[in-house]
Amino acid sequence: MSYQKPFEKSEYEQRLIKVKQRMEAASFDLLICQDPASMGWLTGFDGWSFYTPQAVLVHLNEATPIWFGRAQDRKSAQITTDIPDNNLIGFSEPLVQHPSKHPFDELCDLVIARGWDSARIGVELDAHYYTARAHQHIVNGLPNATISDNHEIVNWARLVKSEAELVYMREAGRIVTDTMNKAISRLRPGVRQFEVIADVYHRQITGFDNKFGDYTSLCPLIQVGEGTSTPHLTWTDEPLPDSGLVVMEIGAARRHYHAPLTRTMHIGPAPDEIVRLTNVIVEGGNESLAIAKPGVTCEEVEAVWQSVLKRYGYSKESRVGYSIGLNYPPDWGERTASMRPGDTTELQAGMCFHFQSGIWLENFGAAVSEPFVVTENGGERLSDVARELIVIE
């Protein structure tokens, strides 16, 4: 069947080389990757099958990765990846959510059958779907192996984006720009929250020029009034008020590459306090992105942000940015570099971040966040929506 893979085969070959170099440096023979983003980045594998145990295996001596998953999903791997058939391994159906057996029992059988039973194996100890139980079955099934946390080794390899990846990041940025502008245009007193969100979803998926959107790793978020003091509430049937604050955090995804964006709106004339807070956030973002150049560290960018806040008497404890890229629910962050004190990751051209400059106070909050890519000239924004408190007359 005609399936348009997101990248050339050579792109995946380059990624595999990079990961194997990191494996050698970290003394791993074999990686077992369950994070759907790592699986997709390494092989192209795509499909909403990550609710059952599955993994991509990378061994130093194996030319291609191995896909391991539910038998009924093997065909998806055949369609979406270039992995040869003999490295597409489906596990037995009765193992799905079995009270005592686990699909990874068969993964252990596979590792042993390949002669890797005493390998130095790196697992993703903190990946969202790598459960404590899954790990127990790996540890019990491979008693001769040396099994340890690979500390997000593939996530770190994903950090600097290739030119081909940046194309998708910029396209996602364009979709999120259109989607946020659409959402803003829908905000009127009496319109119900879910009506705005229904349009957001439609716009996210429609994309532009047949460059459709994928599902995003977080759902669209909307907070109204006092709800703006916390960031992760979702929509209700409440009509928008005649006057009040609205914060929306929305993403868009092109071939699962994400551009997230937050904007703060006020229906009716805005109180000075909120205008002032939003202006500080915008100024903090501008100054921070201006220095986000190769060689600068993540914590140095955060320090610029804090200095702007301090100038005006504000503070924010949570990190002000994190790396983004290819991802699957429940998070579009890559769980690697964060803009916060102590993170000495040096920026490189091609790294992408969500500069999440939200401030949540006791009774309200505001955020004006941007997805950006690191360039020689500083952070280049991937989206283009008015950077100010947007007042809905």
Added chain:
Amino acid sequence: MSYQKPFEKSEYEQRLIKVKQRMEAASFDLLICQDPASMGWLTGFDGWSFYTPQAVLVHLNEATPIWFGRAQDRKSAQITTDIPDNNLIGFSEPLVQHPSKHPFDELCDLVIARGWDSARIGVELDAHYYTARAHQHIVNGLPNATISDNHEIVNWARLVKSEAELVYMREAGRIVTDTMNKAISRLRPGVRQFEVIADVYHRQITGFDNKFGDYTSLCPLIQVGEGTSTPHLTWTDEPLPDSGLVVMEIGAARRHYHAPLTRTMHIGPAPDEIVRLTNVIVEGGNESLAIAKPGVTCEEVEAVWQSVLKRYGYSKESRVGYSIGLNYPPDWGERTASMRPGDTTELQAGMCFHFQSGIWLENFGAAVSEPFVVTENGGERLSDVARELIVIE
């Protein structure tokens, strides 16, 4: 702020009583529940914050559950739950995705501060977001406790739905009916897959009579042509063909209660082979749901399904149904009762299932699945879309 909680306080009190009875029977003093569905079912807590470690704690001697999560999400718990403020515990922001520390270090501090350090603790060893690393921090932080798998103790308590829950299940059924009919009406040669999906999302969220839809735990799935031989592919920009098979699996969610539904369509005149397969699936579903009454076991229902398949020379290895209800991504299944050999769970009135009667062959597949509730008269369908191979002229 005005937030419409999905249930009365008394409903949550009843749930807590039920869970504590199960805890006593299983010899647990304390449960640590990270599954967002368990957290929501026990307390009403809602918000897309499950990408960071969080939990609801239930102790036999504590009148209310304890919510533990990221400090910035504490306000969400204040808004969406009835938990008193002193049982809403926010963890320190620097712990988010920290390379050596973990939010559950502070959860262990909390357990110790409450005097529960030598408790018999049940954890959700196989919940999607309970990572191997999270578990290590619990085990290391509570050396005097007895920590073991609670074997989905809360999921099992969720299995039989209350009348108040069934209201949402039926509303979700109505939304998914409307959504699938909308999707079917969009299927025409040349229409691109993503255009259908954009409308699906819009319809899912719009609901009816201001009874809006929530995000569903699986995204809408669409497979076309050979892609129908595997169940979890997502949409592309491919135009629908002049003639060919389309399978769609779509859910709808009311206050996170799910009704999933699958239908098989053929654009243009359908080959006899596909008509025949679909008829068998429908007949198998009819006969199975007819006997799905209280006292019948899950495996007995599956046996009826298999007998119909056998009558016509087909077989299907994967389970043909699983319990559904309140859920969050990545799965709307409850990970408890499954309709498959060996599952001797006795049906009770109020249990809800997704009868997933799909058959995936080498080069194509078909499915006509139903969400249903167990009643004295058999399985009552929650949705009402034509049960046949739907031919698009």
